[in-house]
Amino acid sequence: MASMKLVVHLLRRYISIAITLFQRLVLCLFDNLDYPILIKLADALLSLYFIILCDLRPITVDLDDGETTVHFWVSGHRKISRPDLVMLHGYGGNSKWQFIHQVSGLSKSFNLFIPDLVFFGRSYSRNTDRSVEFQARSIVGGLKRLGCDGGGLAVYSISYGGFVAYRIAKIWPEMIDRLVIVSSGVGFTQQQKMTEMKKHGGEVSDILVPRNPRDLRLLVRVSMNTGIAFLDWIPDFILSQFIAAMYDTNRQELVELAKNLLEREEEPEFFAISQKTLIVWGDKDEVFPLEHGYRLQRHLPNSSLEILKEIGHGVNIEAPATLNNLIISFVLGVS
Known part of the structure; x- marks a missing residue:
């Protein structure tokens, strides 16, 4: 022994x-090396994973405004027997990096439409509007160009994407049948949003749009409750390359989006949506604490709340299989 x-x-x-x-x-x-070669290589491998193993195809559409381009990952072989699912990411990189743990499972049950929100990934606009309404309008415009104008969509959204999904559900209610909101501060007052973000110290824009490895480590630690030990093994130069690849190109625009979101007061009637809604929250969320999940449920009479134990804000990273099962059961109506 x-x-x-x-x-x-x-x-x-x-x-x-x-x-x-x-x-x-x-x-x-x-x-x-100043050029983020490692992250660019990883990003290319992610693209191959999406194409080969998840049957997704990259599509870029130009909107009618003549200013905006929205990049999507779309199921390559859509099946009429499968419902359409739109996936809206939050801050923290593009759609590939945020949904890497979920697309394989969800692609087996849905026709997927996964956009990069404007100024994230390959989506861009010359428009100076930084509001959530602009993001919602851009996503809806892109979906219509892809033939999704007949309604019946399900939308899964996380964090910042939740604000966008909620706006779509409110302004274009005919498009969405079911809505999944994960860890999102929908309905927060300006004061509540600023209070929660300032708990972590420093400038809010530095947390959401990190400038250096220290900022990025803080963002990950704030966002996750489990699995963060890997941060200790990642050298600063790799984190710097990730920041350069994900944030530096449209840094000013991303900062402006964050400020618009945090400094804007929500309308009192913002809660008036009719779609059946699933709310998912980690009980260890330090970005938007669980009490706000309960609050959101109280304002939505056609909603249910699922609480995941020992999970933080990044449910899509910490508990992707559980989240996938919840989404599939909710959208397909499986008890």
């Missing part, structure tokens, strides 16, 4: 040394 413990101890020690040496080797190879 003692000899076995010694072997296990030595094995752990050798693995730890090997990992440390590998980190230092990678650091020596790439630390002087």
Whole structure:
């Protein structure tokens, strides 16, 4: 027994040394590269994963305003027997990075429409409007160009995407049959939004749109309750490359979107939507605490609330399989 413990101890020690040496080797190879080559490579591999294993295709549509382009990932072989599901991401990168753990499972049950919100990923506009209404209008315009103008859509949204989905449900109620809102501060007053974000210190824009590895580590720690130990193993230069690839191109626009969201007061009648709604919340959410999930449910008579234990704000990362099952059961009407 003692000899076995010694072997296990030595094995752990050798693995730890090997990992440390590998980190230092990678650091020596790439630390002087300003171009985010590693993240660009990972992003390309994600695209291949979406195309080959999830049967998704990239499509870019120009809207009628002549100013806005919206990029989508769309199911390559749509089936009439499957309902259409629109997936709206939050802050924290483009749609590929946020939904990587979910698309494979959901693509088996739905025809997927996964846009990059404007100024995220490959979606862009020359319009100076930074409101949630503009995001909603852009997504609706893109969906209509893709033939989704007959209604019957289900929409799954998380965090910032929840604000956009709610606006669509309110302004274009005929388009959406069912709505899933995950960890979103929909219905917050301006004061509530600012209070929650300021709990974490620093400028709100630095948290949502990180400038350096320290900011990005804070964003991940605030967003997740489990699985954050991996942060200790990621060198700063890789995090810097992620920031360069995901945030630097449209940094000013992303900051303006965040400020518009946080500084705008919601309308009192904002809660008046009729769609059947599933609300999903982690009980350890530090961005929008669980009490706000209960509050949102009280304002929505046609809603239900699912609470995930020991899960933080990033439900799509911490509990993707559970979230997928909830979405599938809710949209397909499976009890």
